[in-house]
Amino acid sequence: MSERRPRIVIRDLAKTFREGGREVAAVQDVSVTIREQEFVAIVGPSGCGKSTILNMIGGLVAPSAGTVEIDGVRVAGRVPGNVGYVFQKDTVFPWRTVARNIAIGLEYRGVARTEQARRVRDAIALAGLEGFEEAFPATLSGGMRQRVALMRTLVVEPEILLMDEPFGALDTHTKLDLHAELLALWEARHQTVVFVTHDLSEAITLADRIVVMTRRPGRVKLVHDVALPRPRDVIKLRETDDYAHEYGRIWHVLGEEFAGRA
Ligand SMILES: Nc1ncnc2c1ncn2[C@@H]1O[C@H](COP(=O)(O)OP(=O)(O)O)[C@@H](O)[C@H]1O
Ligand SMILES: [Mg+2]
Structure with missing residues (x-):
């Protein structure tokens, strides 16, 4: 994977929202490089800044600090032409x-x-x-609306796909169907994908690499390579020891972010 060219380079990215005299530090110190054909998932607790990061990659939100480059060009204020977006709320x-x-x-x-x-x-x-x-x-x-x-x-x-909890509102069965379909589509084209989710199973099923975020302000807590062969059978995968191992490893790290709220 490491010989592939970097497509999305995120450096020291931060976002603080200012609203009515109140400041919300949403994202801090995020640096990640996403390579050609790579499928990266960003997981973390609700409110940790996942959507904000995706929106900065897509040029929908301006960073407070740091930069995002796509194919060597800094993203500034508009969605780059080769980028496609899919949101959770079906936007048909x-x-x-x-x-x-x-x-x-x-x-x-x-x-x-x-x-x-x-x-x-x-x-x-x-x-x-x-x-x-x-x-x-x-x-x-x-499920059909989300397929549309x-x-x-x-x-x-699009060569780059930004997906923000696209299956978050679907029931488990429909979600698994769409995982299988998305993987089949991706196996055919190998788009560079950034997939935001709070669902760890979904991240492991789909991704090559998982970026685990801390609670807000979201920082990168762990970057984990998913050592599961492809093509993946979204149902059978979950019965394997390797899946359980991946899950356990990341859950431990992610669990700390859900538990022990200070
Ligand atoms: N446009 C905005 N104005 C003010 N605060 C915002 C805005 N967008 C997001 N936030 C805040 O930033 C934090 C991160 O939000 P978000 O990126 O949506 O988190 P996630 O997608 O991980 O659930 C939250 O506290 C949220 O309330
Ligand atoms: Mg979100």
Whole structure:
């Protein structure tokens, strides 16, 4: 992995929010390098600054200190062109059909109609949404809506994927289905992924490397390489000793952040 080129370089990143005379130190001293094709998960307790870090990587929030570079270019105030975002709250547009939701990024980019139709068709097949092309989001399950949101991001073929608890609102079964689908999609394209979650099982299932954060203000507590072979079977994986070992090792570190609140 170490010979791969760095894509996202985070140096001494910090964010303090100032609101109505109150200061909240959300993130401090975060330095991480994420390499080409790497799948990195950021885990930590709620409120430790995970979303803030992701938003600084994506150019949605300006750092108070430190820098983020993507492919050697400092991120400043706008989402870089080769970056795709998926959020926890499904952000599909209720007034657009499934197909028209997935097409939206292609429309923005001015992709020709026939090419749009082809790519949307492929995306719908990949996500198992055939038959729902003309359905409106209100008629879909949460899992299907999140599939639409995922495909809408993937259809423009971003090289870097920023995912903020994208499956956080789903039940366990649906979540596992989407883990399997995401891994299959990632095995095909090997995007560089930064995946934020508070769910350690999810992080171990998906990631090559896990960045464990402290409680707020979030600092990097541990960077852990996940020593599990790929491709991974999201169900069988959990029955293996190796999985249990990974879980135990990180849980010990993460547990300290949940327990013993000062
Ligand atoms: N726009 C904002 N204005 C003020 N405080 C914020 C803002 N965004 C986040 N925060 C605060 O920063 C801290 C970290 O938030 P966040 O990054 O959302 O944490 P996480 O994603 O790990 O749950 C929290 O205390 C949160 O209340
Ligand atoms: Mg968050």
